[in-house]
Amino acid sequence: MNTxxxxxxxxxxxxxxxxxxxxxxxxxxxxxxxxxxxxxxAFAAASGAAASAALAQANPLPPSGGDPNIxxxxxxxxxxxxxxxxxxxxxxxxxxxxxxxxxxxxxTQTTQSSVSFAPLQSMFGIVTPxxxxxxxxxxxxxxxxxxxxxLMVNGSEPGMxxxxxxxxxxxxxRLPSVSRFHFIECGANTGMEWGNVAVPTAQxxxxxxxxxxxxxxxxxxxxxxxxADLKKGRFVLAEGADGSSMTRTIPLSQILxxxxxxxxxxNGEMLRPENGYPLRLVVxxxxxxSWVKYLRRIELGDKPYATKDEAIHYMDLMPNGLHRQYTxxxxxxxxxxxxxxxxxxxxxxxxxxxxLAWSGRGKVARVDVSVDGGxxxxxxxxxxxxxxxxxxxFNLDWVWDGQPAIxxxxxxxxxxxxxxxxxxxxxxxxxxxxxxxNSIQSWLVQANGExxxxxxx
Ligand SMILES: Nc1nc2c(c(=O)[nH]1)N[C@H]1C(S)=C(S)[C@@H](COP(=O)(O)O)O[C@H]1N2
Ligand SMILES: [Mo]
Numbered sequence: 001m002n003t004x005x006x007x008x009x010x011x012x013x014x015x016x017x018x019x020x021x022x023x024x025x026x027x028x029x030x031x032x033x034x035x036x037x038x039x040x041x042a043f044a045a046a047s048g049a050a051a052s053a054a055l056a057q058a059n060p061l062p063p064s065g066g067d068p069n070i071x072x073x074x075x076x077x078x079x080x081x082x083x084x085x086x087x088x089x090x091x092x093x094x095x096x097x098x099x100x101x102x103x104x105x106x107x108t109q110t111t112q113s114s115v116s117f118a119p120l121q122s123m124f125g126i127v128t129p130x131x132x133x134x135x136x137x138x139x140x141x142x143x144x145x146x147x148x149x150x151l152m153v154n155g156s157e158p159g160m161x162x163x164x165x166x167x168x169x170x171x172x173x174r175l176p177s178v179s180r181f182h183f184i185e186c187g188a189n190t191g192m193e194w195g196n197v198a199v200p201t202a203q204x205x206x207x208x209x210x211x212x213x214x215x216x217x218x219x220x221x222x223x224x225x226x227x228a229d230l231k232k233g234r235f236v237l238a239e240g241a242d243g244s245s246m247t248r249t250i251p252l253s254q255i256l257x258x259x260x261x262x263x264x265x266x267n268g269e270m271l272r273p274e275n276g277y278p279l280r281l282v283v284x285x286x287x288x289x290s291w292v293k294y295l296r297r298i299e300l301g302d303k304p305y306a307t308k309d310e311a312i313h314y315m316d317l318m319p320n321g322l323h324r325q326y327t328x329x330x331x332x333x334x335x336x337x338x339x340x341x342x343x344x345x346x347x348x349x350x351x352x353x354x355x356l357a358w359s360g361r362g363k364v365a366r367v368d369v370s371v372d373g374g375x376x377x378x379x380x381x382x383x384x385x386x387x388x389x390x391x392x393x394f395n396l397d398w399v400w401d402g403q404p405a406i407x408x409x410x411x412x413x414x415x416x417x418x419x420x421x422x423x424x425x426x427x428x429x430x431x432x433x434x435x436x437x438n439s440i441q442s443w444l445v446q447a448n449g450e451x452x453x454x455x456x457x
Contacts, residue, residue, distance in 0.1 A: 101132050104204050112140035115186070117207030120337045120356065125383075126181070126391040128210035130267050135274045136186050136208065136288060138244035144294055146270075146278035149241070151262065153226045155233070156301035162227025169278050172217055173264060179215040180261070180284070181390045183358045185330045187287030187314050187435040195431045197453050202340040205441065205453060209356070211391040214282045215265025218258040223300060230256070233300035237307070238281050241296035247307040248290045249326070250283060252300075259284050259389075262295060284389035285360030286328045287435070289314050319430030330360035332419055333438035334367055334394070334411035345449035348402040353380070354395045359413035363387065366412050367394040373406035373442065373456050374421070380409070405445040406456060423457035 092099065101116040108114040118134040128134075135141070146169045154164040186208035192198035199205050219236070233252055240246035254260060261282040264270060271277040276293025283290045289309060304310070304326065316324040334357035339345055353371075357364045363386050368377035380394035394409070412418040420428070425439040444454040 099132070101134060101207075102203060104199065113138055115188075115208060117203045118210050119203045120207050120209065120335065121202045121340045121343060123337070124393075126211050126356070126393050127267065128212060130212065130269070130272050130275070133210040133212065133266075133272065133275055134186070134208050137242075137274075138246060139242050141274045142242055142294060143273040144241065144278060149278050149294075149296070151222075151279060151295060152297045153222050154297070154299050155228070156237075156299055160229055160233055160300045160302075161223065162229075165222075165226045167222065169264065172222075172262060172279070175217045175221060177215055177217055177265075178258075178261065179213050179265065180282075181211065181213050181387050182282060182284045183209060183211040183330075183389065183391045184282075184288050184291055185209045185333075185358070185360075187289060187328075187330070190333075190437040190439070190441075191434040193439075193455070194426075194429075194433050194437055197455050199341075200453055201342040202335055202337050202441075205341070206335040206356075208288070209358075209391075211358075212266045213268065214261060214263040216261035216263030216279075216282060219255050219260045219262050219281070219298065220258050222262060222298065223255070228300050232302060234302050235300075235304055237297075237299040237301060237305045238290070238292040238295060239297040239299070240276075240292045241294040246289070246292050246309060247305065248292055248309055249304045249307065250281075250286075250290055254283065254286070262298075285330060285362075287314065287330055290328060314435060316429065316435055317432045319432075327436055330358070331436065331438045332359040332361065332364070332411050332413040332415075332417045333357070334364075334409040334419060335441050336369070336407050336409050336443060339407060339445055339451045340443050341451055341453040343451045345400060345445060345451070347449075348400050351398045351400055352395055353398045353407060354393065355380075355409050357382075357392045357394055357409065357411035358390065359411065359415075359417070360389060361413050361415045361417065362389065363414045364392040364411055365414045365416075367392075368410045368412075369394070369396045370408045370410075371398060371405045374408055374440070377410065400445065402447060404447055406454065407443045407445060408440050408456075410440050421457060422455050 099119055099122050101118050103114060103116050114137065116135045118128055118132050123132065149169055151167045151172065155161040189208035190205055193205060230252065235252060236250045236255060238248050238250060250260065263280055263282045264278055266272065266275060271280055276295070279295040280293045281291050281295050310325060316327055318324055334355055336353055336355035338354050339351065345351065353369055357367045364382065367380040367382065369380045370377045378396060380396040383393040383395065386392045410419050419438055419440050422439045425437065442454050442456050444452045446452065
């Protein structure tokens, strides 16, 4: 833990580094541009007086008011646009240059053993564009030549599997593949907030989270090809090819159902180098560290390996001083992404409260949202499809009356587990943990429209 995290002032002086204003402007624009029927219904359901105030945020057209230049034909409606390039890889608009994954100032000593956070507050839907996927490296990232990369599948001792095998990427890519949407969350996501509010924005509080469509071969297929003894073998060791020698134990029980993938695809193209090109493990619902990147070896064994990454890292320090090991499921969690810390509400009136919910145990069953610090809750709308071990997007209509408001979301998954409050989390876990914080997040909307990260118990 580094004290620079505790210095939001330093971040505030550079607001362009973290503000997600764009999404709020988009909300206002959408409200003006074409969702009026929907909005009227929403407002009718909400309070009458506040509703008409909300609709007044739509700009009148000239000549009754507004900017007369808005009717002049702009250049882009008159001349020739740009031609297609003879080849190329598309980039976002120049006006979206502020949409970046970012390192938290001062969090780590080196950029190679570090993390960059996804800008959750400015993204829509559930899929993370690959260029905005968070990054977590223990020893730097590599762009590995796929023609030279190999994946070995072996047993811890003779008899564990019949034929130890070495696969080339081509050999893996000709096997039957599946494509599935899953979230990946670092076990340390929201880890700085155990003691106190530590960071200003959703990007830094929850941005070690991303969601992609992954394509690959079920790991069980490769184990079966190697003639694995699935009675003798009970655990798999996964090993990465980077200098960190990232190694993790994965129980065979999680692999048998075909969910764990040896993946090469991410959002319709090959994995990005930062995310493990050319091969990574996808372990749905399990903390990010088990999603071994640059995957080079799978070993079948009969006991947990207690590797360095599970014996000294990624454990939970409990209030009684004991360490809890192998707590790998990312429990039910959610965060409101708009309005969220660092954003500024433009005016009182209508807002679409929106956010993300997920559970490592399965599907999100419901999300409740409070705008009064947890006294009253309303059920949010979940966007379809709701997929297992995947992000789900929720929305709730809200008319802001200009008074301070504390916005929270509480997700419940289809196993019946709901997010705890900070009071509940601390009672069970103390304040010295780093990992596995799924407590309810609170954002304070101040009377001046500025949104702040706060904690209420
Ligand atoms: N080989 C290797 N695999 C790795 C890591 C690493 O440093 N090296 N980091 C792990 C951790 S802690 C996380 S949270 C995820 C992050 O994946 P991403 O960088 O694609 O977001 O990768 C995991 N797999
Ligand atoms: Mo992680």
